[in-house]
Amino acid sequence: MQDASLDSIESLAKTVMWENVIRISTTLSFCLGVPLNALLVWTVVRHSPDELKVYRKVLVQTALIDLTFLTMCFLVQPVSHIRQ
Numbered sequence: 001m002q003d004a005s006l007d008s009i010e011s012l013a014k015t016v017m018w019e020n021v022i023r024i025s026t027t028l029s030f031c032l033g034v035p036l037n038a039l040l041v042w043t044v045v046r047h048s049p050d051e052l053k054v055y056r057k058v059l060v061q062t063a064l065i066d067l068t069f070l071t072m073c074f075l076v077q078p079v080s081h082i083r084q
Helices: 002-047 050-076
Strands: none
Touching (some): 002 050
């Protein structure tokens, strides 16, 4: 009986640890990703030569999608709900 409760406590501790790792990772990704992607958009729009017009569109679209995804993950913060 005591072994089962110890296993459940260890399992809960592992789950809480992984939830904290995910939360910290999501927050850190948001805090680093938003300014860097904003810098990328600004640099591409302001300083790209006309010869790179096609690549400029691709880079801006990719950065905007990344900003959207970062924001959604930060607001929702997906967590695995699998318990042992």
